[in-house]
Amino acid sequence: MSLFEGRDLVCLRGGRAVFSGLSFGLPAGGAMLLTGPNGSGKSSLLRLLAGLIRPAGGELLWDGAPVLGALDEHRERVAFLGHLDAVKPVLTLRENLAFWAGLGGAASARIEAALARFSLTDLAEVPARLLSAGQKRRLALARLPLTAAPLWLLDEPTVGLDRASATALAEAIAAHRAQGGRVIVATHQVLELAEAQTLSLGDYPGEGVLLEYVW
Template structure:
C-alpha cells in the first residue's frame, strides 16, 4: 500500500436508494458497496441518473430516500469527516478561466498539505509544462481538463488526503496521451488500495477490479 491511501478504510454503502427528478424515478431500491481497491463504473443512457447518483455518493445532494453510509454510519452525520477523505470532480473543469494553471491548482488544493514544488511537478506530469502561467482561457478544453486532473497526480504521490475518488466523465476532451495517463492513474490508485466511482463512456476494461452498475436496467 502506498502513501496515497495510508491506513484509510473505505466503506461506502447505499441501501434501498431511491431518487426522483421532475416526477420521474431515476433509480429505486439501489444498493451498492465500495471498498478499498475497487473501481465502480456507473453506466447507462443519458438521463439515467449517473451524475445524480455521483452527487448523492459525494454527499452534495440529499434529495433521496434510503440510506447512504460511510463506514457504517449515516453519511449525513459524518459528512465533514467523509468530505475530507473523498475527492469529487464534476463533469465541468471547474476552473477560474482568468487564472493560470498553477494559480488554479493552488486554489483547488488549498486544504491539502501541498508544497509549491509538488504543484509544478503535477502540472508537468499532465503535460502542461510551459503552460503553467498561461491564463486558462487561452488553453484548449483538453488542457483545461488536465489542470483539474493534476490533483490526481498529487493524491497519488501521497500529499493529497483523499483515498476515495468520485469522478464524473473525467476522460472528456482528453487526447490519446491524456487518456493513457488517466487510465494509468486510476489503475495505480486501486492497486494502492484507493477506490474510485466513475461515470464514463470510455471503455475501462484494462483496469483491474472494475465493476459496472447499469442504471438504466434498475427501472
C-alpha cells in the same frame, strides 16, 4: 472489511425518481464504472455519493459508519470531477492548482507532480484562458491527486481527452487505487480499469416508485 456501501438508494430530481433500489459495495482500492443511457442518473448518483444531494431513501455507509448523518466529514473524503472544469481563465495553470492545493492544505510538491502527470508542466505559467477544451479537462483532472481524498468521483472524465491523456488518467487512477483509494467513474467511453465492477443504472429504473415516495 472496509467498504463504501450504498443500500436501496433512491434519488428524486424535480419530483421524479431517477433511480431506486440501488445498492453497491466498494472495497478500499476498488473501482466502479457507472454505465447506462443518458438520463439514467449517473451524474445524480455521483452527486449523491459526493454528499451534494441527499437521497430520498436508502442509506450510505463508509466502513460501516452512516454517511448521511455526518455529511461534512464525508465531503472531505471526496475529490469530485463534475461536468464543469472549475478553471479560472485569468489565472495560470499553476495558480489554479495552487488555489485548490492551498484550500486543502496540500504541499506544493504535489502541484508539480500533478502538472507532470498530465503533461502540463510546460504550460504551467500560461493563463488558463488560452487552453483548449481538452487541456482544461486535463487541468481539472490534475486537481484530483492534489489532496489525499480517498474517494474519487469522476463524471465523464475522458471527454475531450486525447489517447495519451486518457492513458495518463488511467495511470493516475491506478496509482490512487494502489494507495487504497476508491474510484467511481461515470463514462460512455472505454476506460481501462483493472478489476473494476460495473454498475448499470438501467437496471434500477425510477418509474413506478414516484407516488410511493411523494406521498
